[in-house]
Amino acid sequence: MAHSYTPGLTVTEQTTVRRRRMLSLPGSVLVSGGETVRANQAVARAELPGKVYPLNLANQLGVAPDEIHEYLVKKAGDPVKKDEILAENKPLIKWFKTEILSPITGVVESVSNVTGQVLLREPPRVLELLGYVDGRVVEVIPQQGVVVETDCSLVQGIFGIGGETWGEIVIAVTSPDEVLTPRHLTADMKGKVVVGGSFISSDALARAKEVGVAGLVIGGIHDKDLRALLGYDLGVAITGTEQVGFTLILTEGFGTIPMAGKTFNLLSAHAGQQASISGATQIRAGVIRPEIIIPKGGAAGKQGAVIVLEREGIRIGDQVRIIRDPLFGKIGEVASLPSDLQKIPTESEVRVMEVRFADGSKTMIPRANIELIEGA
Amino acid sequence: MSVPSPSPIEPVITHPLNVIVATDCGSTTTKAILIEKVGGEYRQTYRGEAPTTVEAPFEDVTLGVLNAIAEIEELSGRKILDGDKIITPCRDAKTGVDIYISTSSAGGGLQMMVTGVVQNMTGESAQRAALGAGAIVIDVLASNDGRLPHEKIERIRTMRPDMILMSGGTDGGAVTHVVEMAEYISAAEPRPRFGATYKLPLIYAGNKDAQPQVRKILGEKAALVLTDNIRPVLERENLAPARNKIHDLFLEHVMAQAPGYKKLIEMAGAPIMPTPAAVGVIMETIAKREHLNLIGVDIGGATTDVFSVFEGIFNRTVSANLGMSYSISNVLAEAGLANIMRWVPFTIDEQTLRNRIKNKMIRPTTIPQTLDELQIEHAIAREALRLALIHHKSLATALKGVQQERTISDVFEQQQSGKTLIDMLKLDLIVGSGGILSHAPRRVQAMLMMVDAYEPLGVTRLSVDSIFMMPHLGVLSTINEKAATEVFVRDCMVYLGTCVAPVGQGKDGERCADYAITFPDGRVDKGQLLFGDLRLVPLAGDQKASITIQPAKQVSLGAGAGVSVTREVQGGVVGLLLDGRGRPLQLPTDHAARVASLTKWFNAVDLYPKAGWGQG
Known part of the structure; x- marks a missing residue:
């Protein structure tokens, strides 16, 4: 049976996650199956082919493309140093001599007698892929990467920017509805994952950068502050490569929205522990949500079993978050699930659910506008 | 007028088609419809939908298909599924279907890079071939595109297209530039978007004399396919062979890499078509049948496709980042806040509006619950529609259909004038499709959104796809044109009326x-x-x-x-x-006057329920 609610974000004290660590091009795997790895340990390495520099020798020497072989000093496959002679002509009078020097250090990749072009390539750049989480290698994919498994606590955010990092969790506010201000951010938070409450302002973002925090986990942010942080207006939510000085994870959305109590309590319970975080978000074509992984340490994946959360649809009593105005960000539990379509103020007829809030009040919400808070 | 050639593979169907189930696997939802022969006539009878399951944790597109079909089963009482198999052909009046067919735009659609020698000649021909096949063109590289060679190579390296189409040179002409481009591509070692281990499909449709060199340079590095030149002589385009190869490779390589698509291809009784290609078939068919000039639009969550047929010339463009959910924030970025705000009939502060749009972006499946939210979405839709049409007009100067004659003087004339083929005064019909238009609570809302966005001139008829089934009917028309036409006329096309402006x-x-x-x-x-x-x-x-x-x-x-x-x-x-x-x-620039004008207009056509006025 099809369901019409948004799959929820997981917030769970105990789970086992596996993270595929894949090189973007074939290389070598540095660890073996069963090995314990650290978040900052290289698990695979690849050589990214160097930049290519085309040089049209035929034009520069003023000869036909199929004649350039006669003028080449270096042949395809030869190494070459910057300013070394690649090709030269041999005039009768020395003054007319033309020498073509290599603009880079690298190798001569190819010589074309059709276009008269020589392609030079810089030396490859070594790319190291790190473990990202403390855990155990459970699968090795030759030449491509590994799968690392860890027993952990897991919090998924809704949106983030910035890549993978790790650090000690520090709780900067006293409650999930407190706003994170510059005064909360102290010098000893350098390199740590700082957890705030409902909102972070632009001056607090600047302070976080100044302090050098590794990551920020927060309920909400204003779009205008995100724009200022990035320097551009984010059009499509595909993130993870931003370089703003830290990784930012929103747990609730845009605006001032108290962090879900469950999320705040879980993170608070792990203050002082190491967490691996990633801001990478991709909402289109393959959902990736930002995450905070807090490995249990020591007991990583002893059983090798992965707890797969069953998604059985929504049930009465489930905790849900309302994800659309006018009650955006409110959290409650499912009170009833009427099966008939109901007309909402827009005049659309949709499937709804009744949500009960902590104060006992109840309201009808379109099922499309709630999100399950998943995880035990 | 060109006849669309959606796929070179013509399925052979021997049994009668009385019951058809069709799905469209969109980026957000998979929509299934049931078509049955009722009293000698094909009708669309039931529909179901379910979230698309290309992504984790499911990573199998067929699960969403089965869920959507299961909804039809529940509603219709017909048994269609036997476990995870579709029962074909019909066993009795209440069991099975005669065929299952599908279109797909899930996973970001078909993303292509094209290359040519001269940007506005072979470069544009290649772009037309790719767009006509239902692709999103992520870049056009040409020898004269103004980029330095190393910049071109860097660009190819950083992009991860599903496929590359290379063109360039007329048959018998110089080979140098097209070989040079092949060298750049080879040096860049492009990698496909899906799958790290398979070779990127590359179609070469340029100067046939360069084929041996291209094969030598790229034969090892890509899954190279050689086909006829799309521009054999300067005066003539020949897009069909390249377009057919794109469809072949889309099925064989690209879709086969996407999660679950191998199963989907096996389940379907006809080749899976890219959604825009199927909608294009329908748009062309309408224009041809009724001898109309038309503009069609399919506004989705991620992209907006615009189709036009003017004087028999078919064009299609896709605005890859203009849409109502995944790309909604990009509409704001491209249109600017003021352009969106001008359609909102109440006061709302900028910060609130920006935050709301971003919240829709990160939770794209939510729906407007209050009237003010609906009005904001309709405001954004007007701008997405408007921008996509501007994009279409800019490309429709050179975008022309398959197998057409163009003289050299035409080329120069167009370059000089840059005149678009879209003439709003000669436009007969606007056809709207996509969730925001098809599912607007009142049909007049869809009509006014299109009128405001397109500003039709003179007398123009407007229509809308009733429940979003044009893709399904597009693929159906490739196997049974009669069924597709009957359903289209009876159940799909809703004529809204005529605008006199x-x-x-x-x-x-x-x-x-x-x-x-x-x-x-x-x-x-x-x-x-x-x-x-x-x-x-x-x-x-x-x-x-x-x-x-x-x-x-x-x-x-x-x-x-x-x-x-x-x-x-x-x-x-x-x-x-x-x-x-x-x-x-022109809307009043003064805020209060603008709100007053909008309120007057909206009231005049009874656009929204009265209770919602002034909310925000």
Whole structure:
């Protein structure tokens, strides 16, 4: 049976996650199956082919493309140093001599007698892929990467920017509805994952950068502050490569929205522990949500079993978050699930659910506008 | 007029097709429809939908397909599924279907990079071939595109297309530039978007004399396919062979890499088509059958596709980042806040609006729950539609259909004038599709969104896809044109009515035009349309009326300023819309005056329930 609610974000004290660590091009795997790895340990390495520099020798020497072989000093496959002679002509009078020097250090990749072009390539750049989480290698994919498994606590955010990092969790506010201000951010938070409450302002973002925090986990942010942080207006939510000085994870959305109590309590319970975080978000074509992984340490994946959360649809009593105005960000539990379509103020007829809030009040919400808070 | 050739693989179907189930696997939802022969006529009877399951944790597109079909099973009482198999053909009156067919745009659609030698010749021909095949063109590289060689190579390296189409040179002409491009591609070692281990499909459709060199340079590095030159001589385009190869490779390589698609291909009784290609087939068919100039639009969550047929020439463009959910924030970025705000009939502060749009982006499946939220989405849709049409107009100068003749003088003429083929005065019909238009709570909302965004001139008919089934019917038409046509006419196309919009401007309250409408029963309604007026005259879908318009002296309906025009107009579920707001449409710049104007117009056509006014 099809369901019409948004799959929820997981917030769970105990789970086992596996993270595929894949090189973007074939290389070598540095660890073996069963090995314990650290978040900052290289698990695979690849050589990214160097930049290519085309040089049209035929034009520069003023000869036909199929004649350039006669003028080449270096042949395809030869190494070459910057300013070394690649090709030269041999005039009768020395003054007319033309020498073509290599603009880079690298190798001569190819010589074309059709276009008269020589392609030079810089030396490859070594790319190291790190473990990202403390855990155990459970699968090795030759030449491509590994799968690392860890027993952990897991919090998924809704949106983030910035890549993978790790650090000690520090709780900067006293409650999930407190706003994170510059005064909360102290010098000893350098390199740590700082957890705030409902909102972070632009001056607090600047302070976080100044302090050098590794990551920020927060309920909400204003779009205008995100724009200022990035320097551009984010059009499509595909993130993870931003370089703003830290990784930012929103747990609730845009605006001032108290962090879900469950999320705040879980993170608070792990203050002082190491967490691996990633801001990478991709909402289109393959959902990736930002995450905070807090490995249990020591007991990583002893059983090798992965707890797969069953998604059985929504049930009465489930905790849900309302994800659309006018009650955006409110959290409650499912009170009833009427099966008939109901007309909402827009005049659309949709499937709804009744949500009960902590104060006992109840309201009808379109099922499309709630999100399950998943995880035990 | 070119006949669309959606796929080179023509399925052979021997049994009668009385019950058909079709799905469209969109980026957000998979929509299934059931088509049955009822009393000798094909009708769409039931529909179901379910979230698309290309992504984790499911990573198998067929699960969403089965869920959507299961919903049809529940509603219709017909047993279609046997476990995870579709029962074909029909076993009895209540069991099975005769065929299952599908389109797909899940996973970001088909993303292509194309190359040519001269940017506005072979480069554009390659772009047309790719767009016509239903692709999103992520870049056009050409020898003269202004980028330095190393910049081109870097660009190819950083992009991860699903496929590359190479063109360049006329047959027998110089090979140097096209070989040079092959060298760049080879040096860049492009990698496909899906799958790290398979070779990137690359179609070479350039100068045939360069084929041996291209094969030598790229044969090892890509899954190279050679086909006929798309520009064998300068005066002629030959897009069909390249387009067919794109379809072949889409199925064989790209889709086979996407999660679950191998199973989907096996399940389907006809080749899976890219959604835009299927919608294009339908748009071309309508224009051909009714001899119309039309603009069609399919506004989705991620992209907006625009189709046009003018004087028999078919064009398609895709605005890859204009959409109503995943790409909604990009509409704001491209249109600017002021352009969106001008359609919102109440006051809302910038920060709140920006935050709301971003929240829709990160939770794309949510729906407007309050009237003000609906009005904001409709405001954004107007801008997405408007921007996508501007994009289409800019490319439709050179975008032309398959197998057509172009003379050298045409090429130079177009370059000089840069004139678009889209002539809004000659436009007969606007066809809207996509969730925001098909599922607008009131049909008049869809009509006004399109009128505001496109600003049709003179007399233009408007229609909308009833429940979003054009992709399904597009693929169906490749195996059974009769079924597709019957369902299209009876169940898909909802005629909204006709918009009459005099061209010209004047002060609010001044005379724009006098009109006389003669209804089928002989009744005549005479009136004066003032500038700033928007009037809705009821006229049922099966009714035609005659309208005579005498425009003011500075105003035209296409026949010249002040010249009277008499036209037959068709009704629709909304009726006849008399638009005296002037063209180009200009909204008051003052906030209070603008809100007052919008409120007046919206009230005049009963656009929204009254309770919602002033919310925000």
